[in-house]
Amino acid sequence: MTVRTTRQGAVRGRALPDGVTSFLGIPYAAPPFGDLRFRAPAPPEPWTGVRDATAYGPTPPHAPYAPPFDALIPDDVAEGEECLNLNIWTPDPERGAGLPVMVWLHGGAFTNGAGSVSAYDGGAFARDGVVCVTLNYRLGADGFLRLPGRPDNRGLLDQIAALRWIQENIDAFGGDPERVTVFGESAGAMSIGVLLTDPAARGLFRRAILQSGACHHFLRPASAELVTARLAAQLGIDPTPEAFAAVPLPELLPAQAELRGELNARPDPALWGEAALNMMPFEPVAPGLALPGPDCGIDLLIGSNREEYRLFLVPTGRLDLVPAATLDALTAAYGLDPAEALPVYAAARPGATPGELLDAVATDWFYRMPAVRLAEAVPGSYLYEFSWRSPRFDGALGACHALELPFVFDRLQDPAYAPLLGADPPQALADALHGAWVSFAKTGDPGWQSYEPATRTAMDFTMPGPAQVSDPRAHERRLWDDMR
Template structure:
């Protein structure tokens, strides 16, 4: 057992045989319930004595993923109100070590996920000389529903509160508060995209890694109001914080999940606004797109997976079942002219089905083009693309959304990732990718040339033999989105 101080009191963690110490379930804010429901995060209460930190704390309340994603995407749920907590892994649990710090923001479409799933265990980062922190933030209605008289984006405010806690306390665990890299995937990366242009977050991190998410995913206030009204209607209450706080969680959480299914079943912009395109009714609220620009003061590593959207089509059978009409409608909804754009996508994918082509178009709209736009906005950013293809689902899953996670965390042997990875994923690729993330956290350079609009250098993480920098991958498809996305 190992004891570290914090400003709220000492915590007792556990030290593994390899020397990595872990401290789990440390509150960074007070429980967000009762009088604190739907409000900004409040500071944690000071404690006397030594708090046990050898087990994960409660997770933010959320419903399970719907099948088949409940098996494919790692998640866990631990009940309890003290859910605004974080976990620390460190090789040197003592002040003065001055190690770089990496802070993980999990994904889950702003309605699922936690910082405590085994797939996000930070031991490999600590093994390599980094203090790794993972955390929970409020999800769904509690974190992101727009409500009168309450602050928007409470989940983002939680993340900022956690980063402030880390600034004030991470030196006790051997970390350097001036060398913080925040990294996240999907909704976690989209959160970072928002934090980059949020004044309250400025100065709380020096570097950022955005995996499969950037600055383009948000709801305008008018769309957020539509979502709030529909959720309240489903629950039979007024769309006010008081009325929603009176709804028991066993009723609220399934209603949130049903709401997302409603958006998919009836993607009518009159009902949902922008949510019809990304199918996420709970996400950050802001009036317009904001890119950080060259003076943001943060080093950036940004990227996406080559076939992200296959995660949402291959396991459900839609990849091969979608008709041509769905492809035409999807391309049009994303702002492309099908007559000119689809031949470009077809030329690079001879014999592709309509579902495979829609997956390519949607991958660009959701993930690749927002990553490119962010890299264009901030000079000396680094861009990557993950292209290793999973053999799962008769090799149709491909380089899908979330597949890079076990490589980044160097956890290919974690059972929670097996349904995505299949047998014998390449450890050499995990070694390379994990090493690049550590290098970026230490130095601001992951090991390849920075992105610019002349060469557009992109690091391709494919098979171990095919990993290396490429110039402007799929340039003709990228050009289709100029002025569109």
């Protein structure tokens, strides 16, 4: 039977192989347009009869990725106002009950991505006894632009609304609302980093997995207001919600993309504030860094990829073009003394070019050190690193940003991932990584020792097989004490 009843009405799903049933495009909030534009999400309208839930719904408005990332990172753009929707994959809902639930928050720099991307199909999780949910949230200006008289972080408010919907309805799909794990990558993980300390999210999830993002990515109000002013000036409007709402989406979306291009071309702190380092004009707005305390009550699994920043250096051709002066300047901007830090990085990478050293430094600043700081803040957390290297771009792509995703979702054969993975990715590594995520959702234990100050144990996911390591690259980690 593929009909289940939510508080808004009944939905009809589709039976899939492996005893899995999917329910797609279910609205968890009202369409965020008209009078609801730039406001907190409102409850969805109920419906009568049985709603068809066999096809994905619309996505929040966003422009496609710019080249070359449009060919490397999965995304989906589907027009329609009912875009605040979610998708569920569950073991046979007639027989399943009290199952763990995993809720996916996609990445995309807070400007791209969708829960409907085939790469995020949750069938493998349901096959393994977990109810998997993916969702959309507002992006770009609609989700994260700071506007007078409107709530900040509307995209995060959407995520919270979806988690509340799950609390109220997931038992109808065999899930246990007391066993919810949120997991996300990049902007999705950065979102979770904010939700960990947000009182509005308390009690909505029990565990969290943060992939390539943690608590350090946000904009203070003054920086967010600089971004608002720049976008308004670009559009020739006043920086008010009414003025932004009057801009047609075919004009607003390209302007957002151009704004990020301008930021990347001219990362002047006088123009952008903190966004000049983060390189993302749309981020959660927060007064400062907030790390959860040891009594936060959330089980945490946190990590990053060994060579994250190569995704932004290799496909663009920048890896071989970085001059030593730029490496020095960026290292200093991140807070390190180049004369002290760069010899430490170079010692572990004989013959490395300035671009390769920039990858190592930027990867630590953006991704690895925020993960370490969060693990230090919450005793009993688990830390991982993904270091399997892609053969793409003659091997230069390495263990780049987003490369772990097909292994997490156990979807190595999805064509959407082929540009990142190359030929013959190791299924054994997908079995290990996906299996660890499932184990953590079910038990709170992914299968290795937790991260403690004395040992700093992490799991290195690589081939020929994952292995526990103690304090990886300790000399480089120590450089960031009191810096990041």
